[in-house]
Amino acid sequence: MQSNFTDKQIQILEVAETLFAEKGFDGTSVRVIAKMAKINIAMVSYYFGSKERLLESLIIYRTSDLKYQLDTLLQEELEPIDKINKLIELYINRINSNRGIYRILHFEFTSKKREQNLLAFSELKKGNLKSLESIIEEGQRKGIFRKDVIIPLITPTILGTFFHFHMNKTFFENLLNLKTEELYNNYIKTNLTKHIQQTIKALLIYES
Numbered sequence: 079m080q081s082n083f084t085d086k087q088i089q090i091l092e093v094a095e096t097l098f099a100e101k102g103f104d105g106t107s108v109r110v111i112a113k114m115a116k117i118n119i120a121m122v123s124y125y126f127g128s129k130e131r132l133l134e135s136l137i138i139y140r141t142s143d144l145k146y147q148l149d150t151l152l153q154e155e156l157e158p159i160d161k162i163n164k165l166i167e168l169y170i171n172r173i174n175s176n177r178g179i180y181r182i183l184h185f186e187f188t189s190k191k192r193e194q195n196l197l198a199f200s201e202l203k204k205g206n207l208k209s210l211e212s213i214i215e216e217g218q219r220k221g222i223f224r225k226d227v228i229i230p231l232i233t234p235t236i237l238g239t240f241f242h243f244h245m246n247k248t249f250f251e252n253l254l255n256l257k258t259e260e261l262y263n264n265y266i267k268t269n270l271t272k273h274i275q276q277t278i279k280a281l282l283i284y285e286s
Contacts, residue, residue, distance in 0.1 A: 099178040137198040140179040148209040158217030163275045170271045223282045
């Protein structure tokens with residue numbers, strides 16, 4: 079999926095991702111991106127046209143295979159709750175492995191005008207929501223999931239929990255005695271992911 083970009087474009091995208099995550103989108107100039115990527119500033123315009131289009135390319139570069147993974151999950155012979163659990167696992171693993179781009183997307187892009195300009199971001203969110211709707215509606219048809227679930231609020235519940243945990247990383251490292259990056263990442267992969275799965279299950283399934 080990512081092979082649509084040349085090595086030179088990927089080099090620029092990865093430099094831009096680091097800078098956007100550290101300094102913010104508005105705080106990063108094309109000149110600085112070009113300098114850090116050790117290329118002429120004109121090459122950024124040649125490859126991407128503008129800083130907004132560069133960001134759109136970065137979103138595509140980092141998330142293009144997510145749609146494939148979600149489509150594959152939808153086709154699996156699993157019960158709806160197992161699909162939800164796998165979807166949560168997929169989300170958390172991807173976000174934790176690509177913190178740069180997700181930090182940019184979720185903390186920089188509150189501007190309505192900017193989000194409208196980023197078609198790739200809007201399409202990504204719509205596609206993710208459609209996959210989630212498909213799984214939940216299957217569970218509702220089978221009488222497993224509640225009918226009154228507010229589906230668009232499920233994703234913010236998943237992501238919000240992760241981002242709160244990650245934005246307070248030092249606090250939780252001390253509180254939970256996660257002294258190394260390996261322990262921290264392992265806690266996310268196991269304990270935090272399981273907690274989110276249990277939370278979503280409680281929202282979806284009828285009380286017995």
